[in-house]
Amino acid sequence: MAHDALTSVEVRRSRRRTATVSAYRDGERTIVAIPARFSRAQEREWVAKMLARLDDKERRRRPSDEELVARARELSVRYLDGRARPSSVRWSSNQGRRWGSCTLVDGSIRISTRVQGMPAWVLDYVLLHELAHLLHAGHGPDFWKLLDGYPRTDRARGFLEGVSFFQDGGSMGDPAQDD
Structure with a gap:
C-alpha cells in the first residue's frame, strides 16, 4: 500500500516516548508515534522517513x-x-x-x-x-x-x-x- 494523497497520516506525540519513533497502518490511515519534544521540522522529517520505511516493507512483502x-x-x-x-x-x-x-x-x-x-x-x-x-x-x-x-x-x-x-x-x- 504505497503512501499517496488518499492515505491520511496521524501523528501522535507522547511524553513517555523519549527517543523512538514508530509507524503502522490502520486501514487507510498511517499512525506515526513520535516523542512530544520533537520540533515540527523533526516531525516532518520522521514522518517522511517512516512512510518510506513502511512503503518499502510493504513492497518487499508484496513482490511483483x-x-x-x-x-x-x-x-x-x-x-x-x-x-x-x-x-x-x-x-x-x-x-x-x-x-x-x-x-x-x-x-x-x-x-x-x-x-x-x-x-x-x-x-x-x-x-x-x-x-x-x-x-x-x-x-x-x-x-x-x-x-x-x-x-x-x-x-x-x-x-x-x-x-x-x-x-x-x-x-x-x-x-x-x-x-
Missing part, C-alpha cells in the same frame, strides 16, 4: 510477478541446485484453498494472493514447495527430501496451518489441499 520469478530462480539455485526451472511464476487470485500450484506440463507456478503480506520466509517456502513439485509431482519422501535444506520448512508449514485454521473458523480441513 517479475520479482517472484527472480526469487524463485534464487531459491532453485540455493536449495535445488538450479534444477527447478519454472517457465513462469505469478500471483493468482483464484486459489481459494491452495497457497500455490504448478502445472508440470508447462512448468508454470502460481502463488495465491493470500500469501501476499506474509513474512518473506513463508513466501520462500511456498515458492520452494512449488519448485520442488517441478521435480517431484507428489508429496512422497523424495519430494520432502528436496525441502530438507530450507531451514524454515517446519516453521512455515506451521504458520500456514495456523492461518488456515483461523480462516476456516477453527476447522483443520485436509492439509494436503493447502499446497
Whole structure:
C-alpha cells in the first residue's frame, strides 16, 4: 500500500516516548508515534522517513510477478541446485484453498494472493514447495527430501496451518489441499 494523497497520516506525540519513533497502518490511515519534544521540522522529517520505511516493507512483502520469478530462480539455485526451472511464476487470485500450484506440463507456478503480506520466509517456502513439485509431482519422501535444506520448512508449514485454521473458523480441513 504505497503512501499517496488518499492515505491520511496521524501523528501522535507522547511524553513517555523519549527517543523512538514508530509507524503502522490502520486501514487507510498511517499512525506515526513520535516523542512530544520533537520540533515540527523533526516531525516532518520522521514522518517522511517512516512512510518510506513502511512503503518499502510493504513492497518487499508484496513482490511483483517479475520479482517472484527472480526469487524463485534464487531459491532453485540455493536449495535445488538450479534444477527447478519454472517457465513462469505469478500471483493468482483464484486459489481459494491452495497457497500455490504448478502445472508440470508447462512448468508454470502460481502463488495465491493470500500469501501476499506474509513474512518473506513463508513466501520462500511456498515458492520452494512449488519448485520442488517441478521435480517431484507428489508429496512422497523424495519430494520432502528436496525441502530438507530450507531451514524454515517446519516453521512455515506451521504458520500456514495456523492461518488456515483461523480462516476456516477453527476447522483443520485436509492439509494436503493447502499446497
